[in-house]
Amino acid sequence: KAGVTQTPRYLIKTRGQQVTLSCSPISGHRSVSWYQQTPGQGLQFLFEYFSETQRNKGNFPGRFSGRQFSNSRSEMNVSTLELGDSALYLCASSLSPGQGSTEAFFGQGTRLTVV
Amino acid sequence: AQSVTQLGSHVSVSEGALVLLRCNYSSSVPPYLFWYVQYPNQGLQLLLKYTTGATLVKGINGFEAEFKKSETSFHLTKPSAHMSDAAEYFCAVSAYSGNTPLVFGKGTRLSVIA
Numbered sequence: 347k348a349g350v351t352q353t354p355r356y357l358i359k360t361r362g363q364q365v366t367l368s369c370s371p372i373s374g375h376r377s378v379s380w381y382q383q384t385p386g387q388g389l390q391f392l393f394e395y396f397s398e399t400q401r402n403k404g405n406f407p408g409r410f411s412g413r414q415f416s417n418s419r420s421e422m423n424v425s426t427l428e429l430g431d432s433a434l435y436l437c438a439s440s441l442s443p444g445q446g447s448t449e450a451f452f453g454q455g456t457r458l459t460v461v
Numbered sequence: 462a463q464s465v466t467q468l469g470s471h472v473s474v475s476e477g478a479l480v481l482l483r484c485n486y487s488s489s490v491p492p493y494l495f496w497y498v499q500y501p502n503q504g505l506q507l508l509l510k511y512t513t514g515a516t517l518v519k520g521i522n523g524f525e526a527e528f529k530k531s532e533t534s535f536h537l538t539k540p541s542a543h544m545s546d547a548a549e550y551f552c553a554v555s556a557y558s559g560n561t562p563l564v565f566g567k568g569t570r571l572s573v574i575a
Binding site (some may be wrong): 350379381387389390391394402404434438449450451452453454455 | 497502503504505506507510551554561562563564565567568
């Protein structure tokens with residue numbers, strides 16, 4: 347079956363712009379989580395959605411937001427981009443909430459570069 | 462709250478040698494523990510996980526890990542390294558319910574020397 351699909355794979359934006367990243371989970375998976383990966387901070391949890399509801403949110407400013415649609419596809423948005431937002435953004439899907447009780451499958455990520 | 466410490470940001474081993482990647486965790490509740498691998502320009506792939514039961518967990522690609530509650534450790538081992546094992550490895554923890562986000566360590570980059 348198809349894996350987790352993240353689009354686009356690479357993105358270059360200018361400071362101050364906004365960006366939207368997309369994640370299509372594995373068919374049948376209703377939980378989607380987002381992580382930011384940087385060399386300095388490692389992997390940090392952004393938020394988790396299940397059945398179109400945000401269940402958990404990490405410690406990120408309000409410029410980072412997300413949503414989930416009825417078909418479980420999810421988008422995350424970053425407004426007023428800063429240089430420090432440059433990172434690999436990873437999406438993970440799982441059957442149920444939380445990434446512990448059921449296996450979380452990760453996409454290849456979107457590499458965002460802010461210049 | 463949970464946290465993970467991976468000892469050694471970079472480990473280098475010879476092909477055929479033992480691989481040992483160290484992970485210590487802190488958790489206020491019984492943990493679920495995981496090891497993920499990341500190849501360049503790829504997402505994360507689950508190697509193995511401990512939830513309950515047997516403390517020695519076997520995963521894919523010949524890797525295994527042992528949960529030691531007294532030492533709060535979950536070290537990853539493989540008896541004989543292959544060149545294809547070169548990658549970044551992440552240890553992660555979540556609460557025992559599995560109903561909380563994964564908290565990752567900083568990662569350990571494994572190099573395998575021919």
